[in-house]
Amino acid sequence: MGEWKTQKNWEVEEADWNDTEKGREYKNFWFYKRPKGINIDITHRCPLECPSCQRQTEFLNHGKKVHGYDLDLSDIEKLAKYYHQFNFCGQLSDPVHHPKFIEMLKILRRYDCKTIIHNASTFKSMKWYIEAFKAYPENAKWIFAIDGLPEESHKYRINQDGPKMFQILLEAKKHLHLTPSWQFIIFSYNEHNVEKAKQMAFDNGLGFIEVQSSRWSSKDDPLIPKSQKYRLDTKR
Numbered sequence: 001m002g003e004w005k006t007q008k009n010w011e012v013e014e015a016d017w018n019d020t021e022k023g024r025e026y027k028n029f030w031f032y033k034r035p036k037g038i039n040i041d042i043t044h045r046c047p048l049e050c051p052s053c054q055r056q057t058e059f060l061n062h063g064k065k066v067h068g069y070d071l072d073l074s075d076i077e078k079l080a081k082y083y084h085q086f087n088f089c090g091q092l093s094d095p096v097h098h099p100k101f102i103e104m105l106k107i108l109r110r111y112d113c114k115t116i117i118h119n120a121s122t123f124k125s126m127k128w129y130i131e132a133f134k135a136y137p138e139n140a141k142w143i144f145a146i147d148g149l150p151e152e153s154h155k156y157r158i159n160q161d162g163p164k165m166f167q168i169l170l171e172a173k174k175h176l177h178l179t180p181s182w183q184f185i186i187f188s189y190n191e192h193n194v195e196k197a198k199q200m201a202f203d204n205g206l207g208f209i210e211v212q213s214s215r216w217s218s219k220d221d222p223l224i225p226k227s228q229k230y231r232l233d234t235k236r
């Protein structure tokens, strides 16, 4: 996949790719063979404090310790013999904070497991990221959370350095074979910037995932977008 200047551009290129032999093979594999996959929290660690996250709502806001522990590499090895797809979409943690995450990626590479990594914390160094991207460049899809333009993302992703996250995305593009994506959750403070962010992603050859949340504290949650087109509750 190349560089895209607009969403239309991207859609046309994706449609063309779907029609190639490689595209059909990929589609057949994922749609018809239904490989066994797992979504897994591998640690209890995350330095961010996103207000709607269960870390806060179920644990830290009540003075409780967040559940979980650092999974052993031997457990990942056992799982890799059975599952063909790993999704590290932390419900209670950010996978990059598992102390041996890079070794874990190397194991998954050895077993040829398709891997999806969701990352929002920016506390790891760029050097660490480069090592992580190089540990499994072929079949690891990285998705980075920036909720708003980079300089406003910390309004929800408390403690995050949004501009650094954007630099990490650009660096990821240099090393990974699968295009890294910018995931953007729409909130009241960023809804006017969705199109600008999308264009910024496409201008840099990145994927863009727009997410409409339904995880609100109440119907008066100040984070709820004002525009009807970004509100799931008004579409039911």
Ligand code: SF4
Pocket: 046, 047, 048, 049, 050, 053, 054, 055, 090, 091, 092, 093, 094, 120, 121
């Ligand atoms: S980055 Fe993920 S795990 Fe960490 S606080 Fe935010 S939602 Fe929760």
